[in-house]
Amino acid sequence: MNIDLSGKTALITGSTQGIGFAIAKGLALSGAEVVINGRKQDAVDAAVTQLKHLLPSANVRGIAADAGTAEGCKAMVAALPRVDILVNNVGIYGPQDFFETDDDVWEKFFEVNVMSGVRLSRAYLEGMAKNGWGRVVFISSESALNIPADMIHYGFTKTSNLSISRGLAKRMAGTGVTVNAVLPGPTLSEGLQDMLKDEQQKSGEPIEKVAADFVMANRPTSIIQRAASMEEVANLVVYVVSPQASATTGAALRVDGGVVDSIA
Incomplete structure (x- = not known):
């Protein structure tokens, strides 16, 4: 299978390192123009430099903006008014007992893990529909289905990703735009x-x-x-945003190593 994303612009939030950077690399290898995002300019610059070193022919640039805030999303859209591929990857996690998790923590996790994807999808999906082609991916987690007792606030946000991606897929029915969620496991x-x-x-x-x-x-x-390796997760994302995946939408696609004990 030859995945060719030439001519497509891809924004990956939270992509200065980790799974996000691996996705950026995979998309660049497939010919997409890649936009790396992170909160800090120096981290964004370093990631862009690293990717250009790994792939000298890559078409890559960066935007420093905090996707976990309304202001940051607004700044990102102002700097990049149109994309063909949006990967809502930015996220935070960390164990904390339910009885010690106050409102501020819940709200912070919701803003970063959920509202970042809501705001950017709202900004970009209509443009994708007008073009008759687009791909949106929410990076969820096996914790969306296998809620960790020590990270209920995190599992809740990842389950939210599934609800939003499924609903948006239905909302974009017949437009040529697909919306999916990818669920990594331990990576x-x-x-x-x-x-x-x-x-x-x-x-x-x-x-x-x-x-x-x-x-x-x-x-x-x-x-x-x-x-799993970060590349193994990225490989699934690259396929899901490809033209070859045009019949895959509204799906929760697991790359969890079989952690979730379910056949569905």
């Missing part, structure tokens, strides 16, 4: 590597082995019995 991102750094140093094991042990201890239903 060997920089965040997970940082979290496991002390354990790795203590054990002397490769980070992949330490991560696999962590997955089996915390997500024992994993079928691949390891953390």
Whole structure:
């Protein structure tokens, strides 16, 4: 399968590192003009430089704006009025007991993980429909279905992503625009590597082995019995935004290594 996204402009929020950067790289490899986003200008500049170093022929630029605020989304749209592909990737997470999670935390998670995608989809979807082609992807999580007891506030936002993406897919029916959600499971991102750094140093094991042990201890239903790579997650996103995926919309697509114990 030859995925060709030449002539398409793709915005990936929260893409200076991690899964977002891997998605940006995958889209650039497929010929898309890639727009990297992050809150800080220096991080955006560094990510753009890194991607250009990895792919010298890549058409890539950056926008520094906080997608987790209404003002940041407005600034992003002003700098980039039209896109063909929108990947709502920006997100925050972190364990916290329900009884110790105050309103400010709930509101912060909702603004970043949910409203960022709502605002940007609202800004870009009508333009996609007028062009007769477009792709929107919400990066959800297996935690949307397998709500963590120690991160209820996070799981709630990821379930919200599923509701919004399904509803938007119906709203865009017949326009040539698809809207989907992608659900990663445990992924060997920089965040997970940082979290496991002390354990790795203590054990002397490769980070992949330490991560696999962590997955089996915390997500024992994993079928691949390891953390996915960021590229494995990005590969699914690249397919979902491709012309070849034109009949896939309103879907919750899992790349969770089989963590969610369901056949549906």
